[in-house]
């Protein structure tokens with residue numbers, strides 16, 4: 278249980294059971310981000326416990342992110358005692374279920390104290406079932422004094438909800454037929470490939486059919502769906518409508534696996550599909566299927582879909598283009614470029630490492646330089662709400678204690694979840710935080726250019742000393758300026774059994790390669 282306690286949650290924490298672990302977050306957005314990272318990286322349902330209305334309010338950006346990430350999180354919040362709710366005594370969450378409503382799969386306050394165990398179980402099963410996402414239960418604080426009915430609680434505790442709906446075999450058969458008739462097919466790999474455990478199947482499918490593979494736009498993909506060092510990998514799609522169609526213009530069949538179509542941003546209007554191309558999407562999320570602006574969709578578990586598809590297609594040799602050129606560090610300069618910083622990280626990054634990324638101007642540079650190629654190696658806030666990265670890194674490391682976790686983050690992004698530093702130190706969570714200091718909101722300057730906005734205030738961050746702030750929370754912190762020193766500092770930090778921070782000065786601007 279990740280939580281931040283208040284008076285309304287204390288009864289829930291009374292005689293805290295010894296087979297649970299409580300991880301304290303100092304602000305609810307951080308609690309939510311940690312539970313999200315933990316849930317995704319552990320493959321189980323995470324639990325965030327929030328403080329009544331203001332705690333839910335603080336966590337809302339994180340609940341938004343969890344929804345976009347398809348992260349299975351049970352979100353609970355305390356509530357005033359039942360006799361106080363009607364008179365709206367202090368701290369009453371006066372419309373508890375409506376508050377997080379559009380961001381959660383299910384929002385509930387039990388009608389009776391006796392219904393709390395069932396509501397918690399239902400929340401867990403709801404969050405963990407496809408399409409995964411957060412579920413919310415509000416619990417009046419006096420309910421914890423009531424006796425649960427042992428017979429029904431026993432039944433509830435013994436329940437398991439297993440399985441995910443499989444795609445219709447006829448629809449997969451039709452897709453296999455369409456693929457056999459296509460002359461230039463392409464696969465677009467999305468986050469649900471990794472989340473559903475279909476990584477190796479996606480590789481097998483691409484290899485069997487000689488398919489070129491793109492990743493969905495980097496700004497909307499919370500996980501990778503395909504090894505980015507693989508010879509069939511062709512890069513990430515650009516994020517706007519027209520550039521996506523332009524990138525895919527040479528293909529006549531576009532198969533999108535485990536993603537929405539597409540997480541576009543910014544608005545760059547144009548044709549959705551290249552002339553004459555068909556698009557078929559496999560997704561576990563009926564809403565993703567329903568809201569796509571083009572193509573057809575097959576709804577069902579991505580892993581089972583790929584198993585079925587592999588059984589229906591033949592081995593095909595085809596010219597699928599050229600592998601990406603090897604990444605290069607680019608021009609030497611001072612301060613170093615974001616590209617050089619990511620190249621320096623590459624030299625220090627262990628094979629089994631995990632990246633949590635929230636460094637907007639270096640997102641593409643990181644993807645291109647690191648070419649992450651193992652499942653479960655990359656977590657990104659697909660919703661775009663800052664405050665995910667620092668917190669999620671702590672949750673991911675708690676779920677994966679044997680893999681080195683590196684959180685690559687902009688100095689601006691750090692501030693949204695800065696108290697996660699404290700949790701990392703308090704619970705000995707050995708994340709390496711790599712902070713890119715460019716003294717600005719670089720990505721917003723790029724957006725200002727795209728949106729033709731001139732003279733906008735508030736885009737510079739002079740003199741923000743993240744290393745000093747992190748030291749105040751107890752994180753060992755180092756500052757470096759050149760690429761070799763960065764690699765060296767990162768090697769030391771990654772090998773350390775404690776949380777460590779390395780801050781590097783980078784030149785302002787956007788780093789695309």
Ligand SMILES: Cc1ncc(C[n+]2csc(CCOP(=O)(O)OP(=O)(O)O)c2C)c(N)n1
Pocket residue numbers: 338635636637638639661662663664686687688689690691693715717718719720721
């Ligand atoms: C909760 C939230 N508030 C504001 C934003 C808008 N925003 C997007 S990127 C960004 C700047 C991030 O700065 P930094 O981490 O320093 O990265 P850089 O752009 O310099 O690479 C901001 C403020 C957001 N995405 N989420």
